[in-house]
Amino acid sequence: MRIAHLLRKYNPAEWGGTETVIHQLFDGLRAQGAESVVYCPRLAERSGAAGRATNGHAVRDPLAEAGCLVNRFNACVPIWGISSEQRRQMVAVGGNLMSFDLLRALWSAPRLSVIHSHALGRVGGIGLTVARRRKLPFVVTVHGGVYDLPDGLKKSLNTTTARGFEWGKPFGFLFGARRVLQDADAILTCNHREAELIRQKHPDRRVLVQPHGVPAKIYETDRRKDAQTAFPEIVGREVLLCVGRIDPVKNQGWLVEQMPALRRRHPGTLLVLAGACTDEAYGRALDARIAELGLGNAVLLAGKLPPADPRLIGLMQAARVALLPSISETFGLVILEAWAAGTPVIASRTSGASALIEEGRTGWLFDRGKPEAFHAAIDQVLADRAAVEAITAAARARVIADYDTRVLAARLHDLYAKLTEEHHAHRHPA
Helix, strand or coil, X not given: CEEEEECCCCCHXXXXXHHHHHHHHHHHHXXXXXXXXXXXXCCCCCHHHHHHHHCCCCCCCHHXXXXXXXXXXXXXXXXXXXXXXXXXXXXXXXXXXXCHHHHHHHHHCCCCCEEEECCCHHXXXXXXXXXXXXXXXXXXXECCCCCCCCHXXXXXXXXXXXXXXXXXXXXXXXXXXXXXXXXXXXXXXXXXXXXXXXXXXXXXCCEEECCCCECHHHHCCCCHHHHHHHCHHHCCCEEEEEECCECCCCCHHHHHHHHXXXXXXXXXXEEEEECCECCHHHHHHHHHHHHXXXXXXXXXXXXXXXXXXXHHHHHHHHCCEEEEXXXXXXCCHHHHHHHHCCCCEEEECCHHHXXXXXXXXXXXXEXXXXXXXXXXXXXXXXXXXXXXXXXXXXXXXHHHHHCXXXXXXXXXXXXXXXXXHHHHHHHCCC
Protein backbone atom coordinates (compact mmCIF):
# COMPACT_ATOMS: atom_id res chain seq x y z
CA MET A 1 0.00 0.00 0.00
CA ARG A 2 1.41 3.39 -1.07
CA ILE A 3 -0.10 6.55 0.45
CA ALA A 4 0.41 10.09 -0.88
CA HIS A 5 0.27 12.53 2.03
CA LEU A 6 -0.29 16.20 1.12
CA LEU A 7 1.06 18.86 3.47
CA ARG A 8 0.57 22.59 3.03
CA LYS A 9 3.76 23.21 5.02
CA TYR A 10 6.80 21.20 6.04
CA ASN A 11 9.84 23.06 7.34
CA PRO A 12 12.02 21.01 9.72
CA ALA A 13 13.34 24.30 11.18
CA GLU A 14 9.81 25.24 12.26
CA TRP A 15 8.73 21.95 13.76
CA GLY A 16 5.44 21.89 15.62
CA GLY A 17 2.71 19.59 16.89
CA THR A 18 1.27 18.77 13.46
CA GLU A 19 4.69 17.72 12.19
CA THR A 20 5.19 15.51 15.24
CA VAL A 21 1.80 13.86 14.69
CA ILE A 22 2.59 13.16 11.03
CA HIS A 23 6.07 11.84 11.82
CA GLN A 24 4.70 9.41 14.39
CA LEU A 25 1.86 8.40 12.07
CA PHE A 26 4.32 7.49 9.30
CA ASP A 27 6.40 5.47 11.75
CA GLY A 28 3.31 3.50 12.76
CA LEU A 29 2.18 2.99 9.14
CA ARG A 30 5.64 1.68 8.23
CA ALA A 31 5.19 -1.01 10.89
CA GLN A 32 1.96 -1.97 9.08
CA GLY A 33 3.81 -2.36 5.77
CA ALA A 34 2.49 0.88 4.23
CA GLU A 35 4.74 3.28 2.32
CA SER A 36 4.20 7.00 2.94
CA VAL A 37 5.15 9.53 0.26
CA VAL A 38 5.03 13.22 1.25
CA TYR A 39 4.17 16.10 -1.07
CA CYS A 40 4.90 19.52 0.44
CA PRO A 41 5.80 23.06 -0.76
CA ARG A 42 9.37 23.94 -1.61
CA LEU A 43 11.07 25.85 1.20
CA ALA A 44 11.66 29.59 0.91
CA GLU A 45 14.55 31.35 2.64
CA ARG A 46 13.55 32.73 6.03
CA SER A 47 16.90 33.27 7.70
CA GLY A 48 15.58 35.14 10.74
CA ALA A 49 13.05 32.50 11.75
CA ALA A 50 15.29 29.60 10.80
CA GLY A 51 18.20 30.96 12.82
CA ARG A 52 16.03 31.38 15.87
CA ALA A 53 14.37 28.00 15.48
CA THR A 54 17.47 25.86 15.10
CA ASN A 55 19.05 27.03 18.35
CA GLY A 56 22.56 26.78 16.93
CA HIS A 57 22.14 23.19 15.71
CA ALA A 58 22.12 21.99 12.11
CA VAL A 59 18.59 21.51 10.79
CA ARG A 60 17.63 17.86 10.46
CA ASP A 61 14.85 16.44 8.34
CA PRO A 62 13.18 13.85 10.59
CA LEU A 63 10.86 12.53 7.84
CA ALA A 64 13.73 11.92 5.42
CA GLU A 65 15.83 10.38 8.21
CA ALA A 66 12.96 7.98 8.91
CA GLY A 67 13.08 6.77 5.30
CA CYS A 68 10.06 8.72 4.06
CA LEU A 69 10.22 10.05 0.48
CA VAL A 70 9.69 13.84 0.59
CA ASN A 71 8.70 15.48 -2.72
CA ARG A 72 8.84 19.27 -2.84
CA PHE A 73 6.61 21.21 -5.24
CA ASN A 74 6.57 24.88 -6.25
CA ALA A 75 3.73 26.82 -4.63
CA CYS A 76 2.74 30.43 -4.11
CA VAL A 77 0.44 32.61 -2.04
CA PRO A 78 -2.04 33.78 -4.73
CA ILE A 79 -2.68 37.22 -3.31
CA TRP A 80 -1.64 40.57 -4.80
CA GLY A 81 -1.08 43.63 -2.64
CA ILE A 82 0.37 42.15 0.57
CA SER A 83 3.87 42.70 1.94
CA SER A 84 6.67 40.16 1.72
CA GLU A 85 6.52 39.78 5.51
CA GLN A 86 2.78 39.01 5.37
CA ARG A 87 3.45 36.55 2.55
CA ARG A 88 6.18 34.79 4.55
CA GLN A 89 3.90 34.64 7.58
CA MET A 90 1.10 33.01 5.57
CA VAL A 91 3.53 30.37 4.34
CA ALA A 92 4.87 29.83 7.88
CA VAL A 93 1.41 28.95 9.22
CA GLY A 94 0.44 26.92 6.16
CA GLY A 95 -1.71 29.44 4.31
CA ASN A 96 -4.06 28.65 1.42
CA LEU A 97 -1.41 28.01 -1.25
CA MET A 98 -1.74 27.35 -4.97
CA SER A 99 0.41 24.92 -6.99
CA PHE A 100 0.27 23.60 -10.54
CA ASP A 101 3.34 21.46 -9.80
CA LEU A 102 1.39 19.44 -7.24
CA LEU A 103 -1.30 18.68 -9.80
CA ARG A 104 1.27 17.27 -12.25
CA ALA A 105 3.20 15.37 -9.55
CA LEU A 106 0.12 13.58 -8.20
CA TRP A 107 -1.21 12.78 -11.65
CA SER A 108 2.03 11.01 -12.61
CA ALA A 109 2.84 9.43 -9.22
CA PRO A 110 3.13 5.64 -9.63
CA ARG A 111 1.38 2.91 -7.64
CA LEU A 112 -0.73 5.14 -5.40
CA SER A 113 -3.37 3.41 -3.27
CA VAL A 114 -4.80 6.41 -1.41
CA ILE A 115 -4.42 10.20 -1.44
CA HIS A 116 -4.51 11.58 2.10
CA SER A 117 -4.55 15.36 2.46
CA HIS A 118 -3.53 17.00 5.71
CA ALA A 119 -4.69 20.36 4.32
CA LEU A 120 -7.94 21.90 3.19
CA GLY A 121 -8.18 24.78 0.70
CA ARG A 122 -6.50 24.62 -2.70
CA VAL A 123 -3.91 21.99 -1.75
CA GLY A 124 -6.67 19.68 -0.54
CA GLY A 125 -8.77 20.51 -3.61
CA ILE A 126 -5.93 19.49 -5.94
CA GLY A 127 -5.61 16.19 -4.09
CA LEU A 128 -9.37 15.63 -4.34
CA THR A 129 -9.38 16.41 -8.08
CA VAL A 130 -6.55 13.95 -8.84
CA ALA A 131 -8.06 11.27 -6.61
CA ARG A 132 -11.38 11.50 -8.46
CA ARG A 133 -9.71 11.38 -11.89
CA ARG A 134 -7.52 8.43 -10.89
CA LYS A 135 -10.41 6.72 -9.06
CA LEU A 136 -8.50 6.57 -5.77
CA PRO A 137 -9.86 6.94 -2.23
CA PHE A 138 -9.44 10.45 -0.82
CA VAL A 139 -8.98 11.01 2.92
CA VAL A 140 -8.63 14.38 4.62
CA THR A 141 -7.45 15.11 8.15
CA VAL A 142 -8.53 18.30 9.90
CA HIS A 143 -5.53 19.23 12.05
CA GLY A 144 -6.11 22.81 13.15
CA GLY A 145 -9.88 22.97 13.31
CA VAL A 146 -12.48 24.23 10.82
CA TYR A 147 -15.70 24.84 12.75
CA ASP A 148 -14.42 24.48 16.32
CA LEU A 149 -12.42 27.73 16.40
CA PRO A 150 -12.83 30.82 18.60
CA ASP A 151 -14.45 33.72 16.73
CA GLY A 152 -11.41 35.94 17.30
CA LEU A 153 -9.09 33.39 15.74
CA LYS A 154 -11.36 32.93 12.71
CA LYS A 155 -11.30 36.68 12.17
CA SER A 156 -7.50 36.91 12.44
CA LEU A 157 -7.05 34.12 9.89
CA ASN A 158 -8.97 36.17 7.33
CA THR A 159 -7.31 39.53 8.06
CA THR A 160 -4.29 39.21 5.75
CA THR A 161 -6.36 37.91 2.83
CA ALA A 162 -8.73 40.87 3.16
CA ARG A 163 -5.82 43.29 2.66
CA GLY A 164 -5.01 42.10 -0.86
CA PHE A 165 -6.58 40.78 -4.04
CA GLU A 166 -6.79 36.97 -4.02
CA TRP A 167 -6.31 35.94 -7.66
CA GLY A 168 -6.30 32.25 -6.71
CA LYS A 169 -10.06 32.05 -6.12
CA PRO A 170 -10.92 30.84 -9.65
CA PHE A 171 -8.41 28.01 -9.29
CA GLY A 172 -9.85 27.11 -5.91
CA PHE A 173 -13.27 26.85 -7.56
CA LEU A 174 -11.84 24.80 -10.45
CA PHE A 175 -10.19 22.28 -8.10
CA GLY A 176 -13.09 22.08 -5.66
CA ALA A 177 -11.27 23.69 -2.73
CA ARG A 178 -14.61 24.31 -0.99
CA ARG A 179 -15.75 20.73 -1.58
CA VAL A 180 -12.84 18.95 0.13
CA LEU A 181 -14.93 17.96 3.15
CA GLN A 182 -18.14 17.54 1.17
CA ASP A 183 -16.61 15.04 -1.29
CA ALA A 184 -14.01 13.21 0.83
CA ASP A 185 -14.36 9.47 1.30
CA ALA A 186 -13.37 9.89 4.95
CA ILE A 187 -12.82 12.90 7.21
CA LEU A 188 -10.53 12.47 10.21
CA THR A 189 -10.25 14.79 13.19
CA CYS A 190 -8.67 14.38 16.60
CA ASN A 191 -11.41 16.35 18.33
CA HIS A 192 -14.87 14.99 19.25
CA ARG A 193 -16.43 18.46 19.22
CA GLU A 194 -15.00 19.18 15.76
CA ALA A 195 -16.23 15.79 14.55
CA GLU A 196 -19.77 16.52 15.71
CA LEU A 197 -19.77 19.93 14.00
CA ILE A 198 -18.50 18.36 10.75
CA ARG A 199 -21.24 15.72 10.91
CA GLN A 200 -23.84 18.45 11.26
CA LYS A 201 -22.49 20.25 8.20
CA HIS A 202 -21.85 17.08 6.15
CA PRO A 203 -24.26 14.42 7.46
CA ASP A 204 -23.64 12.00 4.56
CA ARG A 205 -19.86 11.84 5.06
CA ARG A 206 -17.82 9.25 6.97
CA VAL A 207 -16.40 11.27 9.88
CA LEU A 208 -14.03 9.54 12.28
CA VAL A 209 -12.22 10.65 15.42
CA GLN A 210 -8.57 9.66 15.06
CA PRO A 211 -6.73 10.91 18.15
CA HIS A 212 -3.05 11.77 18.04
CA GLY A 213 -0.66 9.42 19.74
CA VAL A 214 2.80 9.17 21.23
CA PRO A 215 5.41 6.40 21.21
CA ALA A 216 5.12 5.89 24.97
CA LYS A 217 8.13 3.57 25.19
CA ILE A 218 10.70 6.26 24.35
CA TYR A 219 9.77 8.14 27.52
CA GLU A 220 10.76 5.22 29.75
CA THR A 221 14.50 6.05 29.49
CA ASP A 222 15.66 8.83 31.82
CA ARG A 223 16.93 11.72 29.65
CA ARG A 224 17.27 14.41 32.32
CA LYS A 225 21.07 14.51 31.95
CA ASP A 226 20.69 15.30 28.24
CA ALA A 227 18.48 18.26 29.07
CA GLN A 228 20.76 19.48 31.87
CA THR A 229 23.81 19.33 29.61
CA ALA A 230 22.05 21.25 26.83
CA PHE A 231 20.38 23.72 29.20
CA PRO A 232 22.45 24.07 32.40
CA GLU A 233 20.11 26.89 33.49
CA ILE A 234 17.50 24.29 34.57
CA VAL A 235 19.75 22.63 37.19
CA GLY A 236 18.38 23.26 40.68
CA ARG A 237 15.35 25.17 39.37
CA GLU A 238 11.62 24.47 39.50
CA VAL A 239 11.00 24.13 35.75
CA LEU A 240 7.67 25.22 34.27
CA LEU A 241 7.73 23.93 30.68
CA CYS A 242 5.73 25.17 27.71
CA VAL A 243 6.28 23.29 24.44
CA GLY A 244 4.89 24.71 21.19
CA ARG A 245 5.78 26.97 18.30
CA ILE A 246 6.31 30.61 19.24
CA ASP A 247 3.05 31.95 17.84
CA PRO A 248 0.15 34.09 19.11
CA VAL A 249 -2.20 31.08 19.06
CA LYS A 250 0.10 29.25 21.50
CA ASN A 251 -0.09 32.33 23.75
CA GLN A 252 3.32 32.18 25.48
CA GLY A 253 2.98 35.92 26.16
CA TRP A 254 0.21 35.16 28.66
CA LEU A 255 2.60 32.97 30.65
CA VAL A 256 5.29 35.65 30.62
CA GLU A 257 2.77 38.11 32.10
CA GLN A 258 2.07 35.66 34.96
CA MET A 259 5.74 35.17 35.85
CA PRO A 260 6.28 38.21 38.13
CA ALA A 261 3.47 37.05 40.44
CA LEU A 262 4.68 33.45 40.29
CA ARG A 263 8.24 34.46 41.11
CA ARG A 264 7.11 36.36 44.18
CA ARG A 265 5.57 33.17 45.60
CA HIS A 266 8.07 30.72 44.09
CA PRO A 267 11.43 32.47 43.56
CA GLY A 268 13.12 29.34 42.20
CA THR A 269 10.80 28.85 39.22
CA LEU A 270 12.10 28.96 35.65
CA LEU A 271 9.74 29.20 32.67
CA VAL A 272 11.15 27.26 29.69
CA LEU A 273 9.64 27.96 26.25
CA ALA A 274 10.60 25.22 23.79
CA GLY A 275 9.57 25.59 20.16
CA ALA A 276 10.38 27.08 16.80
CA CYS A 277 9.41 30.69 16.12
CA THR A 278 6.85 30.82 13.31
CA ASP A 279 5.81 34.45 13.85
CA GLU A 280 8.83 36.76 13.87
CA ALA A 281 6.93 39.86 15.02
CA TYR A 282 5.42 37.93 17.94
CA GLY A 283 8.84 36.49 18.79
CA ARG A 284 10.40 39.96 18.91
CA ALA A 285 7.56 41.29 21.06
CA LEU A 286 7.96 38.34 23.42
CA ASP A 287 11.70 38.99 23.80
CA ALA A 288 11.03 42.67 24.46
CA ARG A 289 8.39 41.93 27.11
CA ILE A 290 10.68 39.46 28.92
CA ALA A 291 13.36 42.16 29.09
CA GLU A 292 10.86 44.84 30.12
CA LEU A 293 9.63 42.74 33.06
CA GLY A 294 13.20 41.93 34.13
CA LEU A 295 12.68 38.19 33.56
CA GLY A 296 15.96 37.46 31.80
CA ASN A 297 16.91 34.99 34.55
CA ALA A 298 13.38 33.60 34.87
CA VAL A 299 12.52 32.71 31.26
CA LEU A 300 14.59 30.41 29.01
CA LEU A 301 13.96 30.22 25.25
CA ALA A 302 15.08 26.70 24.40
CA GLY A 303 14.40 27.01 20.66
CA LYS A 304 13.25 24.30 18.28
CA LEU A 305 13.92 20.70 19.32
CA PRO A 306 13.29 17.78 16.92
CA PRO A 307 10.72 15.07 17.74
CA ALA A 308 11.90 12.41 20.19
CA ASP A 309 15.03 14.48 20.82
CA PRO A 310 16.63 13.33 24.11
CA ARG A 311 16.90 17.00 25.17
CA LEU A 312 13.16 17.52 24.72
CA ILE A 313 12.28 14.28 26.50
CA GLY A 314 14.68 15.27 29.27
CA LEU A 315 13.02 18.67 29.62
CA MET A 316 9.65 16.95 29.91
CA GLN A 317 10.98 14.60 32.60
CA ALA A 318 12.77 17.36 34.51
CA ALA A 319 9.82 19.77 34.53
CA ARG A 320 7.65 20.06 37.60
CA VAL A 321 4.70 20.85 35.33
CA ALA A 322 3.90 21.31 31.62
CA LEU A 323 1.85 24.40 30.74
CA LEU A 324 -0.47 24.82 27.75
CA PRO A 325 -1.98 28.34 27.64
CA SER A 326 -3.20 28.14 24.02
CA ILE A 327 -6.02 30.28 22.66
CA SER A 328 -7.16 27.35 20.50
CA GLU A 329 -6.10 23.70 20.71
CA THR A 330 -8.11 21.09 18.84
CA PHE A 331 -6.19 18.28 20.52
CA GLY A 332 -3.06 19.10 22.52
CA LEU A 333 -0.40 16.51 21.70
CA VAL A 334 1.96 18.02 24.27
CA ILE A 335 -0.46 16.87 26.97
CA LEU A 336 0.10 13.23 26.00
CA GLU A 337 3.86 13.78 25.72
CA ALA A 338 3.99 15.26 29.21
CA TRP A 339 1.89 12.44 30.64
CA ALA A 340 4.13 9.83 28.98
CA ALA A 341 7.13 11.56 30.63
CA GLY A 342 5.43 11.46 34.03
CA THR A 343 4.80 15.23 34.18
CA PRO A 344 1.52 16.86 35.25
CA VAL A 345 -0.27 19.33 32.97
CA ILE A 346 -2.04 22.63 33.53
CA ALA A 347 -3.89 23.78 30.39
CA SER A 348 -6.24 26.50 29.26
CA ARG A 349 -9.82 25.38 28.75
CA THR A 350 -9.70 24.70 24.99
CA SER A 351 -11.80 21.97 23.40
CA GLY A 352 -8.80 19.68 22.96
CA ALA A 353 -7.49 20.01 26.51
CA SER A 354 -10.99 19.73 27.98
CA ALA A 355 -11.53 16.44 26.13
CA LEU A 356 -8.28 14.95 27.45
CA ILE A 357 -7.97 16.27 30.99
CA GLU A 358 -10.22 15.19 33.83
CA GLU A 359 -10.05 18.08 36.26
CA GLY A 360 -8.21 17.06 39.42
CA ARG A 361 -7.75 13.46 38.23
CA THR A 362 -5.34 13.71 35.31
CA GLY A 363 -4.53 17.45 35.38
CA TRP A 364 -5.89 20.97 35.79
CA LEU A 365 -7.79 23.37 33.52
CA PHE A 366 -8.06 27.15 33.77
CA ASP A 367 -9.73 30.07 32.00
CA ARG A 368 -7.27 32.61 30.62
CA GLY A 369 -9.54 35.43 31.79
CA LYS A 370 -9.34 34.12 35.38
CA PRO A 371 -5.63 33.60 36.12
CA GLU A 372 -6.27 32.90 39.81
CA ALA A 373 -7.21 29.29 38.94
CA PHE A 374 -3.93 28.93 37.03
CA HIS A 375 -1.93 30.24 40.01
CA ALA A 376 -3.80 27.96 42.42
CA ALA A 377 -2.95 24.93 40.27
CA ILE A 378 0.73 25.94 40.16
CA ASP A 379 0.76 26.30 43.95
CA GLN A 380 -0.75 22.83 44.36
CA VAL A 381 1.70 21.20 41.96
CA LEU A 382 4.73 22.73 43.66
CA ALA A 383 3.48 22.05 47.20
CA ASP A 384 1.97 18.54 47.08
CA ARG A 385 4.27 16.00 45.39
CA ALA A 386 2.26 12.97 46.60
CA ALA A 387 -0.97 14.18 45.00
CA VAL A 388 0.86 15.04 41.79
CA GLU A 389 2.44 11.59 41.60
CA ALA A 390 -1.00 9.96 41.81
CA ILE A 391 -2.29 12.19 39.03
CA THR A 392 0.66 11.57 36.71
CA ALA A 393 0.45 7.80 37.28
CA ALA A 394 -3.19 7.80 36.20
CA ALA A 395 -2.41 9.99 33.21
CA ARG A 396 0.51 7.83 32.02
CA ALA A 397 -1.63 4.68 32.28
CA ARG A 398 -4.20 6.36 30.02
CA VAL A 399 -1.55 7.20 27.41
CA ILE A 400 -0.32 3.61 27.26
CA ALA A 401 -3.84 2.18 27.02
CA ASP A 402 -5.44 4.62 24.56
CA TYR A 403 -2.84 6.71 22.72
CA ASP A 404 0.11 4.55 21.74
CA THR A 405 1.22 5.46 18.20
CA ARG A 406 1.29 2.02 16.63
CA VAL A 407 -2.19 1.10 17.83
CA LEU A 408 -3.61 4.26 16.26
CA ALA A 409 -1.65 3.77 13.00
CA ALA A 410 -3.01 0.23 12.68
CA ARG A 411 -6.53 1.65 12.93
CA LEU A 412 -5.79 4.10 10.10
CA HIS A 413 -4.23 1.37 7.95
CA ASP A 414 -7.44 -0.63 8.31
CA LEU A 415 -9.43 2.41 7.11
CA TYR A 416 -7.21 2.75 4.03
CA ALA A 417 -7.71 -0.93 3.23
CA LYS A 418 -11.49 -0.68 3.62
CA LEU A 419 -11.72 2.39 1.37
CA THR A 420 -9.53 0.72 -1.26
CA GLU A 421 -11.80 -2.34 -1.26
CA GLU A 422 -14.89 -0.13 -1.60
CA HIS A 423 -13.43 1.71 -4.58
CA HIS A 424 -12.41 -1.56 -6.22
CA ALA A 425 -15.90 -2.94 -5.74
CA HIS A 426 -17.40 0.20 -7.24
CA ARG A 427 -15.18 -0.02 -10.32
CA HIS A 428 -15.72 -3.77 -10.73
CA PRO A 429 -19.27 -4.60 -9.54
CA ALA A 430 -19.08 -8.19 -10.69
